[in-house]
Amino acid sequence: MLREIWTLRHFWLALARHDLKDRYRRSILGIAWSLLKPAGITLILTLVFANVFHVPVHEYAPFLFLGIITWQFLNESVVQGCNSFRLGSTYLRVRPVPIAIFPLRVVLSAGIHASIGLVAALMLIWYLHGIDLALVLLSLIPAIIVLTITAWSLACICGILHTRFADTQQIAEISLQALFYATPVIYLPESLHPTGWLYMIVACNPFAAMLELVRRPLLHGEPPSVQAVMVALAFMSVTAIAAWLAVRRVERRMVLWL
Amino acid sequence: MPHIDLDNVDLLYPVKVHTRTTFKDYLVNGLFRKPIDRPRYVKALDQVTLRVDGGECVGIIGRNGAGKSTLLRTIAGVYPTSAGVCDINGKIASLFDIAAGFEWNATGWENIHLRAYLQGETPASLRDKLGAIAAFTELGDMLDLPLKCYSTGRIMLLSFAIAACCEPDVLLIDEFLSTGDLQVREKAIGRMVEMLRGDRIVMIASHDLAFLRQFCSRIIWLEKGRIRADGPAECVIESYIQSNNPVQCKSPLAA
Numbered sequence: 001m002l003r004e005i006w007t008l009r010h011f012w013l014a015l016a017r018h019d020l021k022d023r024y025r026r027s028i029l030g031i032a033w034s035l036l037k038p039a040g041i042t043l044i045l046t047l048v049f050a051n052v053f054h055v056p057v058h059e060y061a062p063f064l065f066l067g068i069i070t071w072q073f074l075n076e077s078v079v080q081g082c083n084s085f086r087l088g089s090t091y092l093r094v095r096p097v098p099i100a101i102f103p104l105r106v107v108l109s110a111g112i113h114a115s116i117g118l119v120a121a122l123m124l125i126w127y128l129h130g131i132d133l134a135l136v137l138l139s140l141i142p143a144i145i146v147l148t149i150t151a152w153s154l155a156c157i158c159g160i161l162h163t164r165f166a167d168t169q170q171i172a173e174i175s176l177q178a179l180f181y182a183t184p185v186i187y188l189p190e191s192l193h194p195t196g197w198l199y200m201i202v203a204c205n206p207f208a209a210m211l212e213l214v215r216r217p218l219l220h221g222e223p224p225s226v227q228a229v230m231v232a233l234a235f236m237s238v239t240a241i242a243a244w245l246a247v248r249r250v251e252r253r254m255v256l257w258l
Numbered sequence: 259m260p261h262i263d264l265d266n267v268d269l270l271y272p273v274k275v276h277t278r279t280t281f282k283d284y285l286v287n288g289l290f291r292k293p294i295d296r297p298r299y300v301k302a303l304d305q306v307t308l309r310v311d312g313g314e315c316v317g318i319i320g321r322n323g324a325g326k327s328t329l330l331r332t333i334a335g336v337y338p339t340s341a342g343v344c345d346i347n348g349k350i351a352s353l354f355d356i357a358a359g360f361e362w363n364a365t366g367w368e369n370i371h372l373r374a375y376l377q378g379e380t381p382a383s384l385r386d387k388l389g390a391i392a393a394f395t396e397l398g399d400m401l402d403l404p405l406k407c408y409s410t411g412r413i414m415l416l417s418f419a420i421a422a423c424c425e426p427d428v429l430l431i432d433e434f435l436s437t438g439d440l441q442v443r444e445k446a447i448g449r450m451v452e453m454l455r456g457d458r459i460v461m462i463a464s465h466d467l468a469f470l471r472q473f474c475s476r477i478i479w480l481e482k483g484r485i486r487a488d489g490p491a492e493c494v495i496e497s498y499i500q501s502n503n504p505v506q507c508k509s510p511l512a513a
Contacts, residue, residue: 008375010379010380010381011372011375014368014371014372015361018361018363018364021364022363025363090357090360091358091359092336093336094334094352094354094376095334095336095352095376095377096334096335163278164278164279165280165281166279166280167280167281168281252338253338255336255337256271256272256338257272
């Protein structure tokens with residue numbers, strides 16, 4: 001399966017490139033728009049929550065910005081992933097292709113969008129605190145790989161469910177909304193009481209672990225906690241295996257259901 | 259040399275109405291212990307056996323819903339067979355549905371790249387063919403416009419150009435050329451004849467019997483998913499016309 005996906009790389013890369021072009025063509029600001037939205041949200045939320053949590057703005061703003069772009073990447077991958085096979089059905093009717101390329105297209109497009117934000121975040125952090133480039137690259141590259149594989153797997157699973165159950169996308173959106181509050185995107189994980197129930201949820205929440213993978217090295221200049229790495233890797237493995245099995249099961253017959 | 263070899267191929271097609279439920283339905287039906295609506299199937303292909311060799315131009319005829327498109331899509335590998343063996347040797351290009359396989363907001367050039375990559379081209383192999391594809395389409399500067407600005411005939415010519423220039427061994431065409439004007443058709447047909455000389459296979463499903471008579475040496479007549487006749491074009495078309503004889507069922511147009 002992976003080999004076929006690789007031989008078709010020119011195709012799905014061209015699709016992702018087209019998606020990005022289409023997305024930026026619609027706004028005059030172009031690529032700047034992909035920065036403006038998370039930057040705007042960060043600005044507003046920083047003004048409010050830096051006060052609520054009593055943290056200095058220069059610490060809270062990068063924390064929030066990294067959280068928002070990472071969360072947006074995962075959120076977009078899952079929500080768009082639901083529709084990815086329906087979007088790709090037009091190509092599936094021309095020739096048989098490995099179906100996993102369609103969720104991959106969505107994840108890539110969301111990923112490039114997020115990387116622009118990430119570069120901006122890096123520059124902001126470098127300006128505010130300075131960064132250890134070796135540590136950042138060493139920890140960020142594996143983190144990006146883990147995030148991409150997880151997002152791809154989730155997009156595959158949600159996409160397959162969506163071809164059979166028409167309300168998958170709505171359920172995914174509601175679940176993500178709930179998950180958003182169980183993930184320290186806006187609030188600081190340190191602000192939770194270590195004996196409270198939310199603390200326990202956050203500790204086991206793979207999305208919280210993935211945010212930790214991105215944030216810890218960039219904000220604190222140290223490698224992510226062992227616990228976060230374990231949770232993120234375990235979640236990635238489980239979703240990847242589930243996605244692999246699901247894709248293999250429906251691959252040949254999917255075109256009949258679309 | 260390319261060949262197509264189908265042996266006792268069956269294809270069960272799920273009836274669309276029943277394919278998609280919601281989690282909500284599942285939950286509600288489960289609560290009240292209602293039986294879940296099982297999908298129903300129709301037999302779109304029924305024990306189809308055929309062999310086509312290089313250099314043959316085969317026409318496929320039959321009434322609406324007889325399985326013409328399904329047969330072509332099964333040969334292309336788009337549809338999975340439910341039973342039987344499907345052995346195809348050669349690179350396939352397919353022209354099924356005008357709308358399929360294009361991005362409507364993308365320009366002609368972008369779509370040429372997309373479609374060619376889908377057919378297995380690489381940027382390096384495509385570079386030399388771009389000129390030929392563009393010339394064949396006669397679209398000129400139109401290629402810089404998004405596809406949604408094109409007429410149906412132009413889109414047809416574009417997909418034909420891409421399919422033909424990627425040098426397939428097997429070309430599958432489903433009721434496709436009828437959208438083009440006379441000139442476009444001539445051009446496409448010229449290209450097909452050229453391909454047949456190189457020992458390639460062309461299969462065309464169509465209702466245009468005069469066209470099939472002219473270009474196909476062999477006709478397959480499908481009825482309810484089965485092969486009713488397979489033989490020289492003249493004979494099969496003649497008996498097809500006989501069986502659909504309009505004298506017997508009084509046509510409202512004749513009144």
